[in-house]
Amino acid sequence: MAKKRERLEVIHDILRSIMDNKNAVKPTRLLYDSNLSPQMFKEYVEELQGKGFIEQKMIDEDKRLYSLTTKGFEFLQKYKTILALIQDFGL
């Protein structure tokens, strides 16, 4: 059985998916890429929006896209550093 992903890993996967999709991704595509249940996905996306990692852009009345903010990019750049610190110090 596959190991359960850590919270940080899930966040990385979501942000990475947005980045890989040219920084504009539909919610359905992001849900598919993140490999989460719809309920968990909603919680994560709300958290990421609240903390300023991603933003929602309305294209039409019923079409919306997610894109990374500067903070989201910064997270992806420093992800390895964060993981190394947690691993090396056993945090």
Add this chain to the structure above:
Amino acid sequence: MVGAFFVELLYTLIVVFCCIVIAKHTRCLYNLSFHNGIKYFGEAFVFWGLGYIVRLVYIISLLYINSMNSIVLSIIHLAFEYLLTLGGFFLVYSLIWRLLDEMTSSFLAVRFRILSLHLLALALSLVDMAINTTQLLYIVQLFALGYAGILTYDHWKTSEKKSMKDTFASLYLIALCAAFIGYLVNYIAEFFIYQFPWVRFITYIFTSSVFAIIMYGVLRIVYSTAYCERCCPYTYNKKQEKKHGKKTRKA
């Protein structure tokens, strides 16, 4: 007297500098990750840094301000003990928070645990002040360092990652053991063997080396995995990739 003050000043400056560097970098990473372990680890060094500043103030007060009110002196001493004890508690908490959160991670439970640490540190410092000693401070620091050492050893030993033993984790484990031995020697020298004042000087070297090693570990992680504009995959497009490839081949 001037020599003793110079040693104390130098010791405090080294420790405070290390604490500032560690706290600054961990704060930056916490603001991005919101990882509680990083937060508590950084806070431990904030408390230690502040504790050492207050300690220097206390020493200056003892050495140079003869007419200082004894109540003010006691309050400074209380603040110093409280901050150092809290530093030890937060270091241990940064290693066990995950286990405690598995039991209950509600906002109130987490707040209650943090508040308990503050109250316990304050209570221990008050007891020390009441019996006019620093014995409890030493015992708490020894407990914190010993327990942190055991947890780190356990993490180091059971880590799935084989390369773990080649990373900073090994050096961190050695640093914690060295800090424990340093504190133990200082405790024995201070309370049981009064005729060796130089032991305190050796302990200062030991302790400042431990802080320096931890600072080195944090800096090594921050700079060895730092963002590289040329290599970062997130800013790549095909045009850049071709350019980069050509440059690498030429080099």
